[in-house]
Amino acid sequence: MLWFLLVSACSYRTPIEYRTVVAGAENPLTTVKLETIDGRESDMALSDAREIGRLRGLFGNAFPLLEAGPQSVRNVTHDATADALRLARVGVYDRSPRTLVATLRKFWIDGYMGYKATVTVQCDLRDEQGNVLWTSVITGEGGGVNWAGPGTFVRATFQRALDVYVQKAGGQFSSPEFQRNVF
Numbered sequence: 001m002l003w004f005l006l007v008s009a010c011s012y013r014t015p016i017e018y019r020t021v022v023a024g025a026e027n028p029l030t031t032v033k034l035e036t037i038d039g040r041e042s043d044m045a046l047s048d049a050r051e052i053g054r055l056r057g058l059f060g061n062a063f064p065l066l067e068a069g070p071q072s073v074r075n076v077t078h079d080a081t082a083d084a085l086r087l088a089r090v091g092v093y094d095r096s097p098r099t100l101v102a103t104l105r106k107f108w109i110d111g112y113m114g115y116k117a118t119v120t121v122q123c124d125l126r127d128e129q130g131n132v133l134w135t136s137v138i139t140g141e142g143g144g145v146n147w148a149g150p151g152t153f154v155r156a157t158f159q160r161a162l163d164v165y166v167q168k169a170g171g172q173f174s175s176p177e178f179q180r181n182v183f
Contacts, residue, residue, distance in 0.1 A: 016073055017159070021083060021167075025086040032100045039103040040104055048064065052107055102123050116142070125182060138165060142162075142163070
């Protein structure tokens with residue numbers, strides 16, 4: 001409890017990690033080049049581009065949560081999107097004629113005792129000339145409770161949101177519309 005009092009007027013930094021959820025996926029039938037863009041909405045992060053949410057002190061006072069560590073949110077989004085593609089039997093290959101542009105729109109956590117993390121990605125499948133062949137906005141959300149301190153629950157809550165994103169995106173990438181355009 002004293003920890004929250006000490007940092008309630010400061011910011012907190014936490015590494016964001018992603019653990020793959022697509023173990024044992026079948027071999028890909030085709031490939032895409034995967035380009036990931038950090039296009040987070042500017043109204044979410046008010047003061048720092050590394051801001052990924054708000055934590056609350058004992059009295060509900062908010063302070064910024066900043067990403068820290070070796071995996072940036074762009075890299076985490078790239079890895080999760082690659083997993084979702086694997087669910088649809090689509091591999092990632094830099095010389096593929098089709099490009100999936102995954103633009104991160106939201107990567108945010110907020111709450112008080114219970115928190116919700118949201119990951120929203122706009123996915124555009126493009127041909128060699130850059131024409132959009134298919135598009136979808138996919139959101140994953142996950143909840144968590146701050147029992148063990150911010151470092152633990154933030155990573156676990158974002159992992160839940162990323163797991164939901166991967167499952168939803170894998171379904172979208174398996175859709176007839178996507179599959180028709182990816183081959």
